Amino acid sequence: MTALASLPMYDWPETQYFNDKLWDALYHSLNDHGVEAPKSLAREIDPMTIWRNPHLVLGQTCGLPFVNLLAQETALIGTPAYDIECGAGSYYSVLIVQEDADIHKISDLEGKTFGYNNSMSQSGYAAFHYHINAAGFSKELLSAEQHTGSHRSSIKAVASAQVDVAAIDAVSWELANRHEPATATIRILDCTAPTPGLPFITANNHKTMLKPIRSAIIEAMASLDESVRDELLLMGFAQTTEQDYEVIKSRFKSMGTSTKKTS
Template sequence: MSATAFVAALPMYDWPEVQTDNDRFWNKLRESLRAHGFPAPDRMQRDVPESDLWQHPDLVLGQTCGLPLVRDLMQKVRVVGTPAYDIACGAGSYYSVMVVHRDSAIEKISDLKGKRFAYNSLCSQSGYAAPAYHLREIAGATPIFSSKVQSGSHRGSIRMVAGNEADVASIDAVAWRLAERHEEAAKELRVLATTEPMPGLPVICARRAEWSNDRMHLAVVEAMAALEPEVAEALLLTGFAPLCDSDYAIIQRHAEIADKVSL
């Protein structure tokens, strides 16, 4: 089976500073996937919108966010497993950090009322749904924040808070660790709160009957085991947890509650 028409991508943490490391990771994944009989393409896609990649009928391997998974993708993809990252959280889990400017007078969650909120995307678990759920106890009949602005990325949200264009943002814990290493604006911020751990960003593939999930999971595990230590460290990778579709039901339940919170 030719790999020409098939696609793969790891877009969620593909910061410019670690793209070379992600390419080296893909090289290991490609070799392992092919050894297990999967049509892995030579290179990852970086010029196709994430939503198009996630729904591509020939997606061999990709990574998505838990919120679009439960809302839009569950009938189109399979969860292969979930990477574990060096973020002091259970394997396959992650959380968000709610950050404010280091000089801000904000000291507790209730201080956020009337402040300006920056978020990466409305379909982001870590950037929008998680903080909405976390703030549900201070929500009322009127919106919590005086304004909300979509930054387009976690990195963009960090820069907005650092530049006093927003007062608070909620950042994926893995993205925050990358920001601490690679983003100058992160030095201007401090963590106000952390949200409840949830299933992390799953690795997915197209829902094709001829593809064995167990075999694909094994291919990813073997690729990670063969990964150079410096690459794993750069990408914060520590393992690959055997999460499946049903593990993400908690995100759906929390999202239903978060949807009722007026940010």
């Protein structure tokens, strides 16, 4: 099998052209550094399948599956930095509700329905539950949880009152403000504490190539046209470590410890 690459996390229809421009720069830079890379991104394969593939050269995953499932099978390269007013390599989630909803604090979520993209999502699921736990509430504050399948679907579900609240990572929220009309009827209820963002990974058998891979990424990002960086919100690249991501694992383990249920 040939080398594989995947950047699925922010690959919206409106950004695919720019992700292809990013990959083109990465492809040439990786090959210049002696790293064999595919000419195009793999978009037709399930992300988890790609992330665990031994031929993965570069992929972007979520912090929660990385710490819980992938850390032993992949090597962390680092983390892109995005223009979201957060520390380089970090991100946070916004908790969103309908503009006219009578929800103004966490306790107002009592009896409400929470919409989430995936139960293995740090930004869309774990961050929300950690946040309400930190406020003194457990998931029993809610009446129900509803799987939506994606951040964009969660935004639409809030706008259409299918769910009352959702957690959207700050990069997706900014993309939605640019490309998703449903945001017009939504407001931010609260923001979660920052955690390390969506990491770039490579298969374990490429671990000896981490230094040239990192160099190739940094050089490729520096070479991008300003329009591409703006459309993808890219600002740079942070050399994060596995230790940086331990906060996600510890917060995930702490979820559900609060005993307070209602206001």
